[in-house]
Amino acid sequence: MEPTSPSMQYGFAGYCLEPATRRLLAPDGSVVALNDRAFDTLACLLAHAGQTLGKDFLLAQVWPNEVVEENNLNQAILALRKALGDDSRNPRFIRTITRRGFCFVAQVEELPLPAPGETPSPALPQPLAPAGRPAWLLPAAAVVLLALGALLLWLASQPEPAAPPAAVARVAAEDVELLPDSVAILPFRSLGYEPLDELMSSGLHAEIISRLSNVRGLRVIGRESVLNPALDTSNLDSVRRTLRVESVMSGTVLQTEDRARINLELVDSSSQITLWTESYEIDTRNLNDIFVVQGDIALHVATTLASTLDRGDLEGINLQPTRSRDAYGYQLASRQAFETQDTARAWELGKLAVELDPDYLDAIYNFSHINAVLISQPLPLMDADRHLQLALELADRYIALAPDRPQGYTLRGTALNIAGSWRAVLAELERIADKGFRIEDLRFSSFLLSLGKFDMVIPSLERQLELNPLNPYTRGFLMIAHEAAGDPQRAREIHATGDELLGQWWGDEVQLVLSLGRHESPRDIDELLVSDSFKRMLHNLHDKPLVRRLLQARLADESSNRLEWIYLSALAASIGDEELATRFLHGAVANGWITLLWAWLPVFDELRASDGFRAIIEEFGVTEYWNHLGWPEACEPDRELMRCSWQAYTAL
Numbered sequence: 001m002e003p004t005s006p007s008m009q010y011g012f013a014g015y016c017l018e019p020a021t022r023r024l025l026a027p028d029g030s031v032v033a034l035n036d037r038a039f040d041t042l043a044c045l046l047a048h049a050g051q052t053l054g055k056d057f058l059l060a061q062v063w064p065n066e067v068v069e070e071n072n073l074n075q076a077i078l079a080l081r082k083a084l085g086d087d088s089r090n091p092r093f094i095r096t097i098t099r100r101g102f103c104f105v106a107q108v109e110e111l112p113l114p115a116p117g118e119t120p121s122p123a124l125p126q127p128l129a130p131a132g133r134p135a136w137l138l139p140a141a142a143v144v145l146l147a148l149g150a151l152l153l154w155l156a157s158q159p160e161p162a163a164p165p166a167a168v169a170r171v172a173a174e175d176v177e178l179l180p181d182s183v184a185i186l187p188f189r190s191l192g193y194e195p196l197d198e199l200m201s202s203g204l205h206a207e208i209i210s211r212l213s214n215v216r217g218l219r220v221i222g223r224e225s226v227l228n229p230a231l232d233t234s235n236l237d238s239v240r241r242t243l244r245v246e247s248v249m250s251g252t253v254l255q256t257e258d259r260a261r262i263n264l265e266l267v268d269s270s271s272q273i274t275l276w277t278e279s280y281e282i283d284t285r286n287l288n289d290i291f292v293v294q295g296d297i298a299l300h301v302a303t304t305l306a307s308t309l310d311r312g313d314l315e316g317i318n319l320q321p322t323r324s325r326d327a328y329g330y331q332l333a334s335r336q337a338f339e340t341q342d343t344a345r346a347w348e349l350g351k352l353a354v355e356l357d358p359d360y361l362d363a364i365y366n367f368s369h370i371n372a373v374l375i376s377q378p379l380p381l382m383d384a385d386r387h388l389q390l391a392l393e394l395a396d397r398y399i400a401l402a403p404d405r406p407q408g409y410t411l412r413g414t415a416l417n418i419a420g421s422w423r424a425v426l427a428e429l430e431r432i433a434d435k436g437f438r439i440e441d442l443r444f445s446s447f448l449l450s451l452g453k454f455d456m457v458i459p460s461l462e463r464q465l466e467l468n469p470l471n472p473y474t475r476g477f478l479m480i481a482h483e484a485a486g487d488p489q490r491a492r493e494i495h496a497t498g499d500e501l502l503g504q505w506w507g508d509e510v511q512l513v514l515s516l517g518r519h520e521s522p523r524d525i526d527e528l529l530v531s532d533s534f535k536r537m538l539h540n541l542h543d544k545p546l547v548r549r550l551l552q553a554r555l556a557d558e559s560s561n562r563l564e565w566i567y568l569s570a571l572a573a574s575i576g577d578e579e580l581a582t583r584f585l586h587g588a589v590a591n592g593w594i595t596l597l598w599a600w601l602p603v604f605d606e607l608r609a610s611d612g613f614r615a616i617i618e619e620f621g622v623t624e625y626w627n628h629l630g631w632p633e634a635c636e637p638d639r640e641l642m643r644c645s646w647q648a649y650t651a652l
Contacts, residue, residue, distance in 0.1 A: 009111040010046040012104075013092070015084070016111065019043055024083075033229075035340065037062055037072070038079040045094065049108035054101040055532070069561055074529045077102060078504055082229040088504050088527050098526045099535075178269070179466060182219040182245040183305055184226055185209050186233045188262075191254040200260055200284065201253040203332040204294065207321075210362075211298035214316025217306040221245060222468035227339070230470055230502045240269035242501055243469060247275060247305060258285045262293070266301055276304045287325045295319070322363070327356035331363045338370060344379055346370050354394070361398060365407055368394035372415040376592060384419070391415035406437035414443045417594075426628060442474055450596040451625060452632030454481040472498065472506045477597070479510050484600040484634075488518065504529075512538075513567060516574040517603030534564055537571060544575045551580050562591045570603045582612035593620050600634050600646070608634070608644040617642065 010017040014027030022039055024032040034042070040062045045053065058073055077094060080086070086093045095105045185208055190201040206223060213220045221243050225231065232238045239248055251264035259281060266276040278300065283289045295318045302309055302317060309317075322328050334349035350367035353360060371391040375384045392415055399408035413428035425447060442464060449457045461478040468474055475498045482490040491514060498507040504527060512522050525538045533554065537547045551572055554560050569584035585607070588595045599608065607613050617623055617635075623642055631637060634646035 010043075011109040011111045012046070012049075012106045017043060017046055032083050034083055035076075035079065038076045038083070041073070041076040042080055045102065045104040046108050049104045049106075052097045052101055052103045058101065070531055071529055071561070078529065081504065089524070096526055099532070176241050176244050178240070178246050179219050179244050180246070181217055181305060182221065182243075183212070183247045183249065183266075183301065184221040184239060184243050184245045185212070186226055186239070186248060186250045188251040188253050188264075191252050199329070199332045199336065200255055202336050203328075204253060204262065206332075206335065207294045208298050208301075211294065211317050211319065212301060215302045215306055215309065215313045217308065217313070218302065219467060222471065225468045225470035228470040228502075236267065236269060236272060244466075245269055249301060255284070258283060260284050262297075264297060266304060276300055285325075287323065287328060288320070290328075291320045322357045322360040324357040324360070327353045327360050327363060330356065331360065331366060334363075334370070335366055338366070343370065343374060347374065347379060358397070359401060361402060361407075364394050364398045364401075365411065368398065368411045369414065372411070372418055375415065375418045388415055388419050404435075406432060406435070409435070409437070410441050410444070413447075414441075417443055417447045423625075423628075426625065442471070442477070446473075446477055446594055446597060449477060449481055449484075449600075450594050451622060452484075452600050452634040454484045454600060455633060457481050458485060470501060472502060475502075475505075476507045476510045479507060479514065480597060480601065483514050483517070483602065488514070509567065513570045513598060513601060513603060516570050517601050517605075519574075530564060530567065531561060534567065534571075541575075547571070547575055548577055548580070551577070551584075555580065555583060562587060565591065566595045566598050570598065570601070573603050573607050576606075578607060578610055578612065581607050582610065582616070585613070586616050589616060589620060596620070596622070602647065605647045608646070613644065614642055617644075 008019070010019075015032070016025040017023075018025065022036075024034055024039065024042065026032050041058060044058060044061045055070055055073055059068065059070070062076065063072065077096075081088060081091075081094060084093050088094075088096060091105060093104060093106045095103045097103055185205060188201040188205050190198050209220055209223050209226075212218055225243060226233075231242060233250070236248060239245070246269055247266060248269050249264060249266045251262060254261045262280040262282065264276075264278055264280075265274055267274050278297070280293050280297070282293050298317045299314075302313065306313075322331075330349045330353035334346045334353060337343075337349060338346035347367075347370050350363065350370050353363035354367050357363065368391045371387045371394070374382070374387045375391070378384050378387055392412060395408050395411035395415065398405075398411060402408060409428055409432050413425055413432070416424040416428065429444070442461075445457050445460050445464070458478070458481045461474060461481060464474050465471070465478060475494055479491045479494045479498075482488070482494065495507050495511050495514075498505055506529075508524065508528055509530065512528060515522050521541070522538050525535050528535065528538075533550065537550050540546050540550075551568060554568060565584045565588040569581050569588060572581035572584055581604070585599065585604075588598075598604070599613070604613075623637075626632065626635070627637075635642055635644040637643075
């Protein structure tokens with residue numbers, strides 16, 4: 001990007017951006033986590049504070065010599081708003097200038113760097129580890145590839161933000177009904193600045209959540225929600241209301257040479273009375289020491305909160321995942337890279353972890369899942385078939401080592417699901433049912449939703465949302481399921497709560513499609529994370545001939561972003577153009593068959609009765625699946641001709 005002066009810093013509202021060290025410091029002095037593109041976008045906005053910067057200008061500065069979609073810039077702006085606690089509807093920092101670009105509106109002050117002799121703020125972790133540190137802290141030499149985020153990547157997890165988003169502060173003042181026997185493990189704050197400190201904190205946090213999740217009497221909030229930047233972890237009452245938890249655990253980790261000091265506190269979220277507190281000293285060179293402490297922490301939390309623990313609970317708490325310290329380190333680093341959407345690095349590190357310990361279940365699960373995600377967007381020098389093969393081999397390995405756990409079967413189903421192997425996914429679902437496992441997995445929920453089984457999916461998604469209220473995909477899929485099932489009021493409630501908790505989120509695009517089916521005017525069009533050409537169509541819905549011409553132009557454009565085609569299909573259906581709606585829907589499903597989950601929404605009511613829709617269903621093997629699993633309420637066989645006459649709103 002356009003260089004900023006390395007001898008200058010930018011201050012605004014108590015924040016300080018340091019171009020030389022590539023850090024953003026919060027008013028309390030902590031480092032605000034930003035990915036590289038979000039940092040460069042902020043630096044560019046600050047260097048031109050008060051000026052409206054066009055999207056093309058920002059793309060050229062932040063992504064020089066690269067051809068990228070406009071949505072990449074929108075994602076960077078969204079990341080900045082979340083990190084800064086900014087509200088797009090009432091911005092303190094970044095204002096959207098309709099059809100033009102963005103403007104940084106807060107007052108910005110240029111600050112000189114500390115003079116020689118002054119104490120500088122601590123340096124950021126460098127990519128190379130100091131001498132004597134484990135090899136898994138070194139960046140893998142082979143990882144020089146860039147990977148695009150896959151469709152089914154979960155929301156990128158970031159450490160706690162420096163300031164709470166305004167959206168979370170709007171949680172209703174009245175009291176909330178808490179989930180019985182529930183606990184949220186907040187991310188542990190690292191007090192050091194070495195890469196090992198962050199890995200130690202992240203790894204400890206993930207392991208404790210994993211171990212406590214094995215206790216059947218506890219409801220443990222999912223890692224996606226406690227790591228979501230929308231959660232104000234500094235405000236216990238906000239955590240209680242947002243996550244609806246009875247108890248909350250927080251802690252700090254300080255790494256010094258080969259030892260780590262851990263301070264933890266478990267509190268009652270309502271009375272704020274301390275239920276348990278402890279400090280630990282860990283010899284980080286001794287892997288057994290690390291696992292013993294992890295087990296002891298989980299055991300104390302479980303015995304404090306759960307009325308009884310059976311043998312299975314204790315076995316899940318006291319697991320020793322691996323005997324290889326390097327495999328453990330690579331696994332932590334791989335998981336951290338995956339959570340920040342660096343899938344190329346996550347893949348390389350995950351591969352090393354499995355090679356060092358082929359029986360390490362966490363590493364097997366992690367590497368299988370990474371390969372499953374990459375089926376839809378393979379890494380360079382790889383292809384979809386190779387990623388699928390690896391994902392299935394690793395899933396089979398997991399099942400062989402742990403046949404009485406659901407994770408291995410879920411891994412197989414996930415990979416086959418993404419690859420579009422419908423019959424094989426059905427076999428996995430039957431195996432899971434035969435084992436008596438409850439299917440509480442978002443990937444299977446989206447699969448069943450795509451097949452029109454929204455009545456089956458709703459109870460599962462509602463349970464998943466309880467433990468992951470800040471997961472935007474669970475919430476968005478639940479909106480779709482309720483709307484398709486004929487309950488638009490519940491869909492509205494879920495969206496409103498999502499707005500309250502998450503601010504700007506994927507549910508806004510879901511709400512757009514729902515509003516087209518309700519014949520309502522779309523709202524906040526310029527804030528949607530869609531292309532400008534699509535926004536132009538939405539602004540001109542009153543002019544159907546113009547919208548039709550713009551849709552035809554998008555269909556003819558081979559470089560058009562196909563991830564938007566399902567939205568374009570809904571728009572075409574809403575103006576009554578069956579041919580365009582069918583062509584866009586076919587292209588969307590061909591790009592990822594899971595997009596069929598949108599087809600059951602009211603906006604497609606007329607299209608579902610068409611020959612074109614029946615052809616799509618038959619081409620992708622859905623009728624064959626229904627003949628085996630059972631037909632959904634939305635469609636029914638009529639001799640040799642299928643009919644999909646379901647209309648959600650007339651079923652009320």
